Amino acid sequence: MNEAGKVDGMRSGVTVPEGFKAAGVCCGIKEGETRDLALVYSEQEAGAAATYTTNLFRAAPLQLTEEHLRDGRLQAIVCNSGNANACTGARGLEDARRMAEEVAQALGIRREDVAVASTGVIGHYLPMDKVTGGIREAVAQLSPQGGKGAAEAILTTDTRTKEVSLKGSGYSLGGMAKGSGMIAPRMATMLAFITTDARVETQVLRRCLVEAVDCTFNQITVDGCTSTNDMVVIMANGVSSVEPDEGELGRLLTELCGELAAIIVRDGEGATRFVEVKVTRAASWEEARYAAKAVANSPLVKAAFFGGDPNWGRIMAALGSSGVRLIPEQVSLKINGALLAERGSPHEDVEEFMDVLSLGKEILVEVDLGLGEGEARVWTTDLSEEYVRINAHYRT
């Protein structure tokens, strides 16, 4: 990966592509001196596309953003952290609308060209005086060096900013994401904002985004909980005047989303290990994915990994109750390359393996269902006591 952001020390993530500015300010939604409002601005109106959570309690800002994106155009994205503005009914939708209007007014752009996102606690109304004050401050601070500040301002329980940028043939892509818990994006994803100075037709942009999201963000899970606020938005402002080859753009976008998704998993709440679950020879691709997620979401499997225990029986139990087709006598299983179970039974040297197999920070689980052609990979974390601590005390 070509980390374009590193070339220019001051520009990173979403402000690496030409013609984008950003800012992250502290408006007081969160306690203390923490940035909690981000703004990304394109000097020119940009082609845009987005994917949204499939959670039926889709948050107000997502409803508004979908409405604003009907014409495939955007010029700014505003995102607050500390409050999800979800399950807030008509008043929540009104608040999201006001955020877009404040941004549009301060920047002198159309309010339909503003996407709105929120992340944080569900079920509380936004403190709108703080939010509008923050928007005015963010507009004043917009700069090509503001990517890092914006990336900070969208975080909640995250312990690090999540930025990636890539160079294409004459254009760049930049992105930032947040996410640490309530991570199980499904037909959608976590909050991520992507920019490019390429000139891309809206249909192409949409197609490339959906494909990239489906094999990256949609394949990670921290706790099996799908958020009300997941969204990925991409803006292509065409400032480079380059119309990229769709194949190259698709590959780069998938690489960028994959990098951001991996950073999210590595920063999963309380995570001490990074786990890849690969399922092969399932009856179908959907079943491979489902089986891999069943393993990746099993608290018993995850707790065993936290303890450094290659407890393959728990993996078998998770597969067997996942609902996917399988024949126990055809299932084989490897952890970090060691064949622990062969065709449903312990490998003959399994006791020996178990003793020597010390699990490091990276764990690869390979399940061979021995049935069909279906294959899928899912990335997840272990389950630590810290995850429980964080989520027992996050809100208060």
Add this chain to the structure above:
Amino acid sequence: MNEAGKVDGMRSGVTVPEGFKAAGVCCGIKEGETRDLALVYSEQEAGAAATYTTNLFRAAPLQLTEEHLRDGRLQAIVCNSGNANACTGARGLEDARRMAEEVAQALGIRREDVAVASTGVIGHYLPMDKVTGGIREAVAQLSPQGGKGAAEAILTTDTRTKEVSLKGSGYSLGGMAKGSGMIAPRMATMLAFITTDARVETQVLRRCLVEAVDCTFNQITVDGCTSTNDMVVIMANGVSSVEPDEGELGRLLTELCGELAAIIVRDGEGATRFVEVKVTRAASWEEARYAAKAVANSPLVKAAFFGGDPNWGRIMAALGSSGVRLIPEQVSLKINGALLAERGSPHEDVEEFMDVLSLGKEILVEVDLGLGEGEARVWTTDLSEEYVRINAHYRT
């Protein structure tokens, strides 16, 4: 509940009904001086029925028990703890068969009249010399006072024995169960063994058992993980000569299973609180059940409860991604009687409620989907750091 076992201090659980003996011995599968092999014996051949896990990696002893139960008759149940004899292939089935044969030989009964159960670590072969030694010892120790010892011998991470007994009109029912983690019985249940001295036709016994299990054991969850070894077995030996009314028997059996199920949840791994999730007005009964389980299995909801936080937004998020039909604007939610969300939005006094709502050891979540007639209740625990500790270090 009439705790028949308390009337006669020496008889408890499965040995409360007339004509049953039991024993629990220490045969060395587990380390230390812990009982790990239980035997339940009926002096007369008994009518019998069972339900089994739906996990496709159904353990060897369950396969054998199903085979032996084809004629609806049993006279003994043998159960070891410390090793699940699951994912052990042909050798595992052979070991289960040998357990039944050893019991049959030592008791002078048909081997097809012996049910076999195992619980513990998945994926290891049984130490058969220890097991056969234990069987001989258990046969020698069988007594009407052996219920308690047997109830001890089937435990794994449980912290207490789980016994219940009830009196019907001229007959008794007794039962014991184990279970603390990997608890999400589905169309099946945890290990539970039930006895009665009533005289009951096999068809009736089966019908009553399936109905009782479905609204009790199948409605509890600790961690959403469905075991490979779940099984409930009932034996009716007819020693009382009473042929009970099917309605009464069904009610008593449901009460007994409900009591055992509640004891399992209260002894859930690391549990500090007992949570009931009640979903009403779902589109169907199945959807009510599914929605209730989605809430009960959400690690975010459970961790919030552990922290004493009535974080209703996480409950909404769990409902919204559960796959059941709902309209956000029609969903209302109470915790311990306090209306926190009304028709998808925060109740007007919600901030006030949140401050005063301190969650005690018993939590009642009531979700009203406002759609149809579907209603279901699920019982679960909170998610504590102790759950992670137990499962990170259980095997080793």
